[in-house]
Amino acid sequence: MSLTLTLRAQPPARVIAAPLIPERLRGLNASAVAAVKLRCGGETVAAGDLFEVSGAGAEEEKLVLTGDLRRFDGIGAGMSSGEIETRGDVGAWGGAEMSGGVLRIVGDAGARLGAAYPGARVGMTGGEIVVSGDAGEEAGAGMRRGLVAVGGRTGAGAGLRMLAGTVIALGGIGDEAGLGNKRGSLVSGRAVEPLPVYALAIRFRPPALRLQLRRIRELGLPVGDELIGGSWSRWSGDRTELARGEILIFDEEEVGA
Numbered sequence: 379m380s381l382t383l384t385l386r387a388q389p390p391a392r393v394i395a396a397p398l399i400p401e402r403l404r405g406l407n408a409s410a411v412a413a414v415k416l417r418c419g420g421e422t423v424a425a426g427d428l429f430e431v432s433g434a435g436a437e438e439e440k441l442v443l444t445g446d447l448r449r450f451d452g453i454g455a456g457m458s459s460g461e462i463e464t465r466g467d468v469g470a471w472g473g474a475e476m477s478g479g480v481l482r483i484v485g486d487a488g489a490r491l492g493a494a495y496p497g498a499r500v501g502m503t504g505g506e507i508v509v510s511g512d513a514g515e516e517a518g519a520g521m522r523r524g525l526v527a528v529g530g531r532t533g534a535g536a537g538l539r540m541l542a543g544t545v546i547a548l549g550g551i552g553d554e555a556g557l558g559n560k561r562g563s564l565v566s567g568r569a570v571e572p573l574p575v576y577a578l579a580i581r582f583r584p585p586a587l588r589l590q591l592r593r594i595r596e597l598g599l600p601v602g603d604e605l606i607g608g609s610w611s612r613w614s615g616d617r618t619e620l621a622r623g624e625i626l627i628f629d630e631e632e633v634g635a
């Protein structure tokens with residue numbers, strides 16, 4: 379049985395939800411979970427003031443958050459194990475600087491998904507983030523390891539100053555993706571125009587990407603067989619950095635040929 383937090387009503391201000399992660403809530407009963415303090419604007423509130431709590435278990439590794447969570451920032455931020463599932467849109471900084479576990483968002487995600495906080499160089503260092511809808515700007519910014527998979531589109535600046543790891547957007551990556559990318563992989567399931575600091579290297583069927591696409595299909599995203607078995611254009615860059623990063627773009631022309 380999962381630990382489930384169901385939103386009672388919209389909070390009066392933005393909430394920092396980072397304390398609501400499986401490793402911090404493990405072993406707590408419902409009353410103790412309800413007493414966890416969250417920052418709401420300039421005040422501190424108890425989780426139980428915002429959520430109805432049910433199903434707490436001594437060894438629970440899965441947390442379910444239900445409701446319109448667009449005013450909740452930092453969901454899954456810093457998590458290292460377990461699973462969080464949100465059933466509704468979420469705010470900014472989802473999975474920021476997480477190092478393990480799975481964050482599954484059934485809805486849209488705000489800006490800086492899996493990214494580094496202001497002033498920090500390194501964002502996500504492990505784990506998996508799966509978003510069924512769209513993601514905001516700068517998804518995966520500063521990412522070092524791990525996987526971010528988006529069923530829809532990302533906003534502008536995905537993979538900004540990315541160190542490594544993978545960001546996949548089945549619906550396409552937004553403008554200015556991969557600026558400052560050192561060794562990361564950005565994957566676009568729709569045609570995009572890479573920045574001038576990227577150069578076309580090859581068209582091929584990447585085996586590693588095939589495995590990643592199968593994995594995100596297992597995690598619930600509708601990945602078509604044409605993506606798994608199809609040809610992709612590899613663009614190498616950012617050439618102002620190490621030029622060891624890449625943008626992979628699905629070769630739709632070959633499918634239609």
